[in-house]
Amino acid sequence: MLSTLLRRTASHGTIRAVAKDTLRIDRVCSWFEDNARPLPWRSTSPWGVLVSEFMLQQTPVNRVEPVWRAWMDRWPEPGDLAAVPSGEAVRAWGRLGYPRRALRLHATAVAITHEHGGQVPRDESELRALPGVGEYTAAAIRAFAFGEKAVVLDVNVRRVISRAWTGIDEPPAHMTATERALAAGLANAASNGAAWAAASMELGAVVCTKKAPDCPTCPLVRTCAWRKAGSPRLEVTPRRQPRFEGSDRQARGTVMRALREARGPLPKSALLEGLVDHDQGERALKSLLDDGLIVRAGSRYSLPG
Numbered sequence: 001m002l003s004t005l006l007r008r009t010a011s012h013g014t015i016r017a018v019a020k021d022t023l024r025i026d027r028v029c030s031w032f033e034d035n036a037r038p039l040p041w042r043s044t045s046p047w048g049v050l051v052s053e054f055m056l057q058q059t060p061v062n063r064v065e066p067v068w069r070a071w072m073d074r075w076p077e078p079g080d081l082a083a084v085p086s087g088e089a090v091r092a093w094g095r096l097g098y099p100r101r102a103l104r105l106h107a108t109a110v111a112i113t114h115e116h117g118g119q120v121p122r123d124e125s126e127l128r129a130l131p132g133v134g135e136y137t138a139a140a141i142r143a144f145a146f147g148e149k150a151v152v153l154d155v156n157v158r159r160v161i162s163r164a165w166t167g168i169d170e171p172p173a174h175m176t177a178t179e180r181a182l183a184a185g186l187a188n189a190a191s192n193g194a195a196w197a198a199a200s201m202e203l204g205a206v207v208c209t210k211k212a213p214d215c216p217t218c219p220l221v222r223t224c225a226w227r228k229a230g231s232p233r234l235e236v237t238p239r240r241q242p243r244f245e246g247s248d249r250q251a252r253g254t255v256m257r258a259l260r261e262a263r264g265p266l267p268k269s270a271l272l273e274g275l276v277d278h279d280q281g282e283r284a285l286k287s288l289l290d291d292g293l294i295v296r297a298g299s300r301y302s303l304p305g
Contacts, residue, residue, distance in 0.1 A: 057137075078120070103203040144198060167228065248283055259301065259302060
């Protein structure tokens with residue numbers, strides 16, 4: 001009899017918890033309806049969503065938006081991009097950074113064109129099979145392109161859940177099983193999982209920010225576990241960012257910029273012009289060749305053909 005009572009109590013507690021979560025989720029979604037930024041990939045094709053997700057990896061919105069618009073004007077469908085050399089994708093990528101993403105996006109366009117009839121697949125396993133599409137990107141495409149109930153966990157969503165539900169300033173560096181379970185429970189509790197994914201991401205991006213959260217404007221301010229705990233900050237020693245000036249990354253960027261702006265192949269001397277450290281220039285060339293971002297024909301270098 002005691003075990004039956006405990007099960008009933010647990011069941012009632014779960015129902016109350018889910019009902020509470022649903023109310024909080026609805027508040028966030030209502031806030032999003034009134035405050036969402038008019039980002040162009042929020043009203044585009046599945047291909048446009050996929051392109052945006054590739055570009056937004058480790059890159060802020062204000063840098064991505066003009067490149068995304070130019071990209072979609074030039075290659076509005078996967079087949080349009082697949083029809084040009086991969087080097088054109090690298091050239092159009094410009095200075096977004098991490099240009100290997102451009103190669104993966106081109107390879108994805110080729111795969112979609114030849115394996116999926118030019119249509120971005122909806123199935124998770126088919127998405128995960130595309131070059132450069134991992135767990136997060138597949139979930140984001142399913143949610144934002146197809147309206148599926150997917151568990152979308154970027155750094156902004158993770159921060160919102162960590163603060164509002166668990167009372168911890170920042171989520172752990174590595175995602176835990178507990179965190180995944182909580183996120184999945186919230187997605188399942190949402191009446192519109194795709195709307196919750198977009199709304200929670202937006203809330204973390206513009207209100208529940210890492211350094212200066214705007215708590216008074218947050219729809220969860222009255223129920224936020226972190227606020228109730230006094231908004232305690234984690235005492236974490238900040239990681240020092242590697243110096244860019246004079247780094248191998250800067251040398252790689254110098255070589256890539258020269259090739260993007262060139263009308264044809266360039267000799268090594270032109271690519272390394274302005275680099276003080278000859279060995280560093282050689283390392284940059286070798287790493288770019290290894291990554292497939294440049295190719296060599298004889299004594300000259302160019303973007304992939």
